Amino acid sequence: xxxxxxxxxxxxxxxxxxxxxxxxxxxxxxxxxxxxxxxxxxxxxxxxxxxxxxxxxxxxxxxxxxxxxxxxxxxxxxxxxxxxxxxxxxxxxxxxxxxxxxxxxxxxxxxxxxxxxxxxxxxxxxxxxxxxxxxxxxxxxxxxxxxxxxxxxxxxxxxxxxxxxxxxxxxxxxxxxxxxxxxxxxxxxxxxxxxxxxxxxxxxxxxxxxxxxxxxxxxxxxxxxxxxxxxxxxxxxxxxxxxxxxxxxxxxxxxxxxxxxxxxxxxxxxxxxxxxxxxxxxxxxxxxxxxxxxxxxxxxxxxxxxxxxxxxxxxxxxxxxxxxxxxxxxxxxxxxxxxxxxxxxxxxxxxxxxxxxxxxxxxxxxxxxxxxxxxxxxxxxxxxxxxxxxxxxxxxxxxxxxxxxxxxxxxxxxxxxxxxxxxxxxxxxxxxxxxxxxx
RNA sequence: GGCCCCAUCGUCUAUCGGCUAGGACACGAGCUUUUCAUGCUUGGUAGAGGAGUUCGACUCUCCUUGGGGCUGCCA
Numbered sequence: 001x002x003x004x005x006x007x008x009x010x011x012x013x014x015x016x017x018x019x020x021x022x023x024x025x026x027x028x029x030x031x032x033x034x035x036x037x038x039x040x041x042x043x044x045x046x047x048x049x050x051x052x053x054x055x056x057x058x059x060x061x062x063x064x065x066x067x068x069x070x071x072x073x074x075x076x077x078x079x080x081x082x083x084x085x086x087x088x089x090x091x092x093x094x095x096x097x098x099x100x101x102x103x104x105x106x107x108x109x110x111x112x113x114x115x116x117x118x119x120x121x122x123x124x125x126x127x128x129x130x131x132x133x134x135x136x137x138x139x140x141x142x143x144x145x146x147x148x149x150x151x152x153x154x155x156x157x158x159x160x161x162x163x164x165x166x167x168x169x170x171x172x173x174x175x176x177x178x179x180x181x182x183x184x185x186x187x188x189x190x191x192x193x194x195x196x197x198x199x200x201x202x203x204x205x206x207x208x209x210x211x212x213x214x215x216x217x218x219x220x221x222x223x224x225x226x227x228x229x230x231x232x233x234x235x236x237x238x239x240x241x242x243x244x245x246x247x248x249x250x251x252x253x254x255x256x257x258x259x260x261x262x263x264x265x266x267x268x269x270x271x272x273x274x275x276x277x278x279x280x281x282x283x284x285x286x287x288x289x290x291x292x293x294x295x296x297x298x299x300x301x302x303x304x305x306x307x308x309x310x311x312x313x314x315x316x317x318x319x320x321x322x323x324x325x326x327x328x329x330x331x332x333x334x335x336x337x338x339x340x341x342x343x344x345x346x347x348x349x350x351x352x353x354x355x356x357x358x359x360x361x362x363x364x365x366x367x368x369x370x371x372x373x374x375x376x377x378x379x380x381x382x383x384x385x386x387x388x389x390x391x392x393x394x395x396x397x398x399x400x401x402x403x404x405x406x407x408x409x410x411x412x413x414x415x416x417x418x419x420x421x422x423x424x425x426x427x428x429x430x431x432x433x434x435x436x437x438x439x
Numbered sequence: 440g441g442c443c444c445c446a447u448c449g450u451c452u453a454u455c456g457g458c459u460a461g462g463a464c465a466c467g468a469g470c471u472u473u474u475c476a477u478g479c480u481u482g483g484u485a486g487a488g489g490a491g492u493u494c495g496a497c498u499c500u501c502c503u504u505g506g507g508g509c510u511g512c513c514a
Contacts, residue, residue, distance in 0.1 A: 198444095325477040
């Protein structure tokens, strides 16, 4: 155990940005690595956006990614009294004062300002960015209480960090300038100054900050798109950190053991959806067969799932062996497997044109039917041997391609003979004759 | 404008003064003698520019250029 306490402090807006969740991941890993505590603080002071639904979305996101937190959730709105007490204290010692100001939208009122020192240097050693220094004169006094009496981010954030006894603040790069201000508040309040680690931003393909306009910018979208939480977690971690060797796909245990904040990069990282997709495939390949079977059953519509559930263990083993390495996204399962579970499967017109709508194909299919009927041992090797013999060593293409399209309606999928074995003799022959008639 | 930060293949990165600059994704070629994948083999592409320090600089220093952040009664 250690005394380390870190927090993830998002404001719930109904969606969780990937840059934000990366900060959560780094906080979580840092806490788990050091044996410290990882706390969740909901900065819900924006009453319009901070709805119970938005907070629920945040919780679901955390749970989906496996970001479990210690202690009770801390709600910023519940600490307003303490924020204002701190403001009174600052006023009492002359570090805060009231002034009439006009806001951008033209409203005039009395706000409370924090008084920055007018000389000297404010500095801190950022765990990822290194030594940071700024002349106090370059930072102006800033507002900490609105004219309506509500505390502003700067004071609320610092007081909450004091109350939660946060030792390390790991957050986005965009807070660097705030840190110089916040350090002065900590000092004025006589509180210990936490250590800081500022994380670079995630940028889009154009090198600009990743926003919602760049497509999937929120965690929920990845979930819906069929990404595995482990893959997104691993990918986000690698965007700015590496274990020091060439390993990229890491278990949670390895991540926790190897993670070091000091090794996190200072430079902004570009988000590469292609590499994420690759990583997703890597994690899909790692799914245990029994779990993968459940994923298939969940992906299928109920009637099809019922049929699938009735299949034998051997049948499932073959199917999974064939399908799992070919799957990039679990949500594709339903479409890529339909023809196994219903006669009402879509037929790709392009596949028909390319493989079936040709002279001689009908004859080939009709010729195959009795040959298939004669096969007693309906297994992939036997079926393959039969077609191989037909081709007489001249390549099985003329048989293989039409059969595939005839029985599945598509040009891609499992190995053909495995596919036939999985479909079964009866179905194969029925579909063959039906297709032969329609060609 | 001012202040702060950053800079290795297209992208994510390794390199803590010795580099024929390594890996991964993506891309190209090939093999696995049926598709699509998987797997394996293989190819090309990088140190923004300029000074300085040094026997030696991708690595250290400075300047230039380029990029980003902040500059709110947002967080």
